[in-house]
Amino acid sequence: MSKPEVEFQDGPAPSELVIKDLVVGEGAExxxxxxxxxxxxxxxxExxxxxxxxxxxGESITFPLRGLIKGWQDGIPGMRVGGRRQLTIPPEQAYGPAGSGHRLSGKTxxxxxDLLATR
Structure with a gap:
């Protein structure tokens, strides 16, 4: 697959994690x-x-889910290798409220x- 384009979403930012499968994979879950x-x-x-x-x-990255933001911990399980999933993650499940010290704090x-492998 090639680099995705992210479609702009109209309306207010969601207050809950939104999971949308763009491509459903065939591989391991x-x-x-x-x-x-x-x-x-x-x-x-925004x-x-x-x-x-x-x-x-120019390269993929491998990491344990437990070390990632909550939106990834909750949004990736159930995805299959070969799949492409869009996660829209509110601040509470990302880098916290505005002023939390991360440059993305307060942002949805x-x-x-793209899930390439799982171990």
Whole structure:
């Protein structure tokens, strides 16, 4: 798959995690607490501005889910290898309320994640 385009979402930011499968994978299913290899793109909900992308670095990244923001911990399990999923994550499940010290604090984030492997 190639780098995704994130469609701008109209309306107010959701107050709950929104999970949307763009492509349903055929491979192994990611379990809570698993290590996952992903390609991902992150944009701010309000502006649509990209803030992070493994695609721009030219390589996927592998990490354990338990070390990630809650929106990823809750949003990736159940996804299958080969799939592409969009997560819209409110601040409470991302980097906390405005003023929490992270540059993305207080922001609703949208990630498009391609699951390449799970262990």
């Amino acid at each position: 990611a379990q809570p607490g698993a290590s996952v290899e992903v390609h991902y793109l992150g944009v701010e909900f 502006s649509g501005e990209e803030f992070d992308s493994s695609w721009n670095r 984030l949208v990630f498009v994640i």
